[in-house]
Amino acid sequence: MANTAVSIVKFYGVAPIRYLDAAGADEPAATRASFDLTVATALRMEELGFDGFGVGERHHWPFLSSAPPVVLSHVAALTRRIRLFTGVTLLSMLDPLRVAEDYATLDHLSGGRLELIVGKGAGPGGALFGLTPDQQRPALADNFRLLHELWTSDEVSWRAQRRPRLDGVRSLPRPLNGRPRIWHGSSSSLDSVALAAEYGDPVVFSNAGLSSESARPLVEHYRAEWARHGRPADRLFTGAGTPGFLVAKTSQAAVAAYRPAYERLAAMQRSIGARPPFASVEDFIARSPALVGSPAQVIDKVHRQHEVFGHSLIVFSVDPDGLAEDDHRASLELFAGEVAPALRTALPDPPP
Helix, strand or coil: CCCCEEEEECCCCCCCCCCCCCCCHHHHHHHHHHHHHHHHHHHHHHHHHHEEECCCCCCCCCCCCCHHHHHHHHHHHHHHCCCEECCCCCCCCHHHHHHCCCCCCCHHHHCCCCCCCCECCHHHHHHHHHHHHHHHHHHHHHHHHHHHHHHHCEEEEEECCCCCCCEECCCCCCCCCEEECCCEEEEHHHHHHHHHHHHCCCCCEEECCCCCCCCCCCHHHHHEEEEECCHHHHHEEEEEECCEEECCCHHHHHHHHHEEEEEEEEHHHHCCCCCCEEEHHHHHHHHHHCCCEEEHHEEEHHHHHHHHHHEEEEEECCCCCCCCHHHHHHHHHHHHHHHHHHHHHCCCCCCC
């Protein structure tokens, strides 16, 4: 990727593939409308020059994003340039052979535009796949190692662990241009960033519910592990996530426009038994990694976060849910027209 600030839509929480209306909306119509909104957002982002578009993966109410390869294949057919991400692929719960086949197929259909962000995942989805919470992190590491082998070796033999053994298996199709870039999403796990450093992979620090500063120990551990494996410092490539996004002409307009979206998010968190970590929308904007404000404020906040993460990738949730359509459209346009060019100029280029 030649560009500096790589912008992807991270779908989790309230997002274009969003939860259904529990108040009794017609479910098929609401589901179709949610998928239509997702596709329309992808097309709009490509038109505006964003670098990437992604969907997440969840397997429980109130989310609809249970089949990212299907959604991204549809988006691939309608786009030509924008890179396609997952944010995240719940690799702890999935069969790595199935993942290798599905996403290598998508890699070909998209002309080599695929990248994965893998992670353990949050929420109760693991139980659907026979995993207890304490099994998910070891499963993530095992499954990642097998996925890496399937995408880099012509024949793979794998002793039985969490799936039946493999003997001389060649997964098909092969990825278009070798193993696609795999990012490791982490919000708290030292094990995840150590695994990324072991394989020379980048990390997305997905601290959506915490302050940026709270992630500093995780960032420092990743850098230390990277150096321990003898990897050059100038090849270290990181990204940082943000749970909220809205750019307006003034800070006052941004807060006013984003307030309904935040209140909807907080209500959704309470509905599934979670406690919103921020007291108000103002607290959320001030202390979380959310990028909500005027163009100058957003640029300044990215630079302050860069001091912690050293990141070249911005992963944010572009979420029209709770926003007026005009505010959402204007926000994307302001970011593409005023914020992204400044960040591309100011931040160092990532490695090829």
